[in-house]
Amino acid sequence: MDYRNFIIRILISFILITLYISISLINFELIFYLIMIIYLLVTIEVFYFFKKLKYIILIYIVISFISLLRIEFDKNLYLNFSLMIFIIITFDVFSYLVGIYIGKLKLLKKISPNKTLEGFIGGATISFICSLLFLILFSINVNLLSILFIIIIISSSFIGDIIESIFKRNNNLKNSSNFLPGHGGFFDRFDSFIFAIIVYSFIYKIL
Numbered sequence: 001m002d003y004r005n006f007i008i009r010i011l012i013s014f015i016l017i018t019l020y021i022s023i024s025l026i027n028f029e030l031i032f033y034l035i036m037i038i039y040l041l042v043t044i045e046v047f048y049f050f051k052k053l054k055y056i057i058l059i060y061i062v063i064s065f066i067s068l069l070r071i072e073f074d075k076n077l078y079l080n081f082s083l084m085i086f087i088i089i090t091f092d093v094f095s096y097l098v099g100i101y102i103g104k105l106k107l108l109k110k111i112s113p114n115k116t117l118e119g120f121i122g123g124a125t126i127s128f129i130c131s132l133l134f135l136i137l138f139s140i141n142v143n144l145l146s147i148l149f150i151i152i153i154i155s156s157s158f159i160g161d162i163i164e165s166i167f168k169r170n171n172n173l174k175n176s177s178n179f180l181p182g183h184g185g186f187f188d189r190f191d192s193f194i195f196a197i198i199v200y201s202f203i204y205k206i207l
Contacts, residue, residue, distance in 0.1 A: 009096075012180060012189075013089070020085065024078060031081070032073045039065050041186045042194070045177045049185075052170045060163070064194045067201035077204070079138050083131065084200050087153040088192050090130045092161075095123025112165035124154050145206050152203065153196055160195030164188065 023030050039061065046057050071077070099119025107115045131150045135142050164187055168176060175184030187194075 013093070016189075017089070024082070028075050028078045029073045032068075035068060038186065038190055038193075039068075041179070042190060045179060045186050049173065049177050050167065050171050053167060057167050061194065064198050067198040070201045071197075071204060079140065080204060081200075083134055083140075083149075084153050084196065084204075085193075086134055087127055087131050087150060088157045088196055091123045091127035091154050091157045092192060093123075094126040095119045098122030098126075108162065108165075111162060111169055115161075115165075120158065124158075127154055149203065149206055152199060156196040156199040157192035160192040163195055164191030 019034070020031065023034055043058065043061055046054065046061065050057055071081075073081075095115075096119070099114065099116045099122070102122070103116030103118045105117040106113060107117050107120055128150055132142060132147075134140075135146055140146065164176070167187075168174070176187035177185035179185050180189055
């Protein structure tokens with residue numbers, strides 16, 4: 001395990017989470033503009049580093065951004081949206097950790113050789129448990145709909161990661177860029193979010 005890279009990854013993640021929480025506490029509506037900046041950075045990255053399927057990738061990002069525009073960023077959405085972010089982060093972090101430490105069975109070797117079945121199962125399980133604790137902590141009803149919401153977002157996170165891996169594989173890229181240390185670029189960092197937001201835009205009112 002590359003501990004230096006892991007420490008940088010954790011540090012960058014901490015900075016991003018702190019930024020999200022800080023802006024949310026000031027005015028949750030401002031989160032929309034933070035996300036707009038992220039989409040802009042991802043688009044710039046794709047434009048400069050992806051040669052094949054570039055316009056398909058850009059269309060994918062535009063569809064995701066249009067989905068974002070369907071969401072009303074008011075204070076009533078704060079816990080709901082934050083739960084989605086929490087699910088994505090915990091799934092990403094624990095899939096990475098479990099995969100690094102005990103991962104052996106390759107999940108999608110030709111698309112993303114570093115992903116393992118153990119990493120996926122471990123990440124999904126821990127993320128699910130942590131998300132249930134989130135619901136309990138913030139007094140959100142734990143029912144069939146909230147459980148289904150968690151499962152859908154975990155699945156969407158995984159699909160988003162795979163989609164980005166396919167785009168990188170077609171462009172012979174290991175990372176989407178070196179713009180974000182420890183994460184392989186902005187597209188790498190936010191790949192799960194970009195797809196999950198498409199799904200979320202259709203289901204965000206269920207909680």
